[in-house]
Amino acid sequence: MFPASILKDRAAMLQRARSFFAERNILEVDCCALVPRAPLDSNIDVMSVAVTEQQRGFLHTSPEISMKRLLSSGIGDIYYLGHVFRKGEIGRKHNPEFTMAEWYRLDFSLPQMIEETCQFLFLFLGTLDVEVLTYREIFSRYLGIDYTSVSLDELKAFAKDENTTHWSRTNYLHFLLSHFIEPHLGKEGLTVVIDYPPYEAALAVVTEKNEEKVAQRFEIYHQGIELTNGYQELSDVKELRSRFSAENKERLASGKEAYLLDENFLVALENNFPPCCGVSVGFDRALMLRHKKQSLSEVLPFCWSPSNL
């Protein structure tokens, strides 16, 4: 059976996480996991369910859309600590249902958000050294390439043993990131990656830095494992519409279903969306690293690890 010591520590860490937010006057919002519109991201697949005989709903892949609607209503700083769902994500470091801690801070700068996220991770991992690297730096440091100018032939050389039919330039870069760079990140402490390219912005603001456009987005790694994803939140509805439609085009191109835009969300953003930063942390992964385990199934009871299928 699942070890009681892990279950007890899991319960204790859920409480410590809630205390962390309570101490900072961040309000818990318990949003519905079943939502009427699919969150739009070309690389994240959504589970759809029959809510009634006629109506289809979706299990949220993160509480982002609902939380942003609440932010527009003037609620102030908020967090969600609960389960989210992602279709097809099954593996040692993935479970189709997992626990996410997501929170939003009004008037925070991105460095402030990074600082607070590190403090949150220290709850699980103890205090660690923090190193900040740009997206550009991780490609040059670990592969010796400039990701903006590297030729497609050079990228192909890195993946000569792989099945690269229908790989785009972005696919190659994601392959290099996940196979050759991520394993080096946060070996001892935490590595914060910043300054993502504009096409990796997702829902983050894009700004100009040293005559280069970069997304105000960060990810934090420990021992090669991605733990968080944070943004300075974009509220420009026109820009969001164009990003969503690009995501839909990419979904269609790779044979996936396109989704309707969430108009309630877009209307909410147009009205009184406060300047803020947001971040999400994979609670189970943090717990896995805290217990020095190799797979989520060791810290998450009734996990869908491949051997259980």
Added chain:
Amino acid sequence: MASITTNEVRTGMKVEVENEPYLIVSNEFVKPGKGQAFNRIKLKNMLNGRVIERTYKSGEKIDLADIEETHMRFLYKEADGAVFMDEKTFDQITISNELLGNNQQWLMEEVAYQVIFYKGAVIEVIPPTFMEMRITETSPGVRGDTASGRVLKPATTETGAKIQIPIFVEEGEKVKVDTRTCEYVSRVNP
């Protein structure tokens, strides 16, 4: 040809890559949160045993290999091969010595072997993991050998296999052998 997506690939499945059959050793799901999902798949070539690793985009299709497994009884040896009979259909086929390779040393009449076909042609013969056979040749155990730490001695079995047996086992006795490792397991009481 039947195919499956890379997410559905499980250990032990047989797939076809570049016109050769492969056995799936492992399949790891790799995905940066906002990025493309990949499956890092370890495969063993069923023709030459070579193990390779390949990364596919998740959701891509891989062809299943046209593999069939049957149980066949060994009948007799011929000059350059051995004749087997299918246990269900009673069809007889000759499998070449070249393909049998090291497994020639495990051929015993009336024993059923696992025979693997790829696109209708035999690619592998697997003997039962444990087989019982008589020792036909070995030197008598010499008193004092155990003191020098030599507790095993070479022996030849009725199938021609060369194995190591404990010194107390004599010629003509029946033993149980692990065919994967050529190791002696136990004495078989008559």
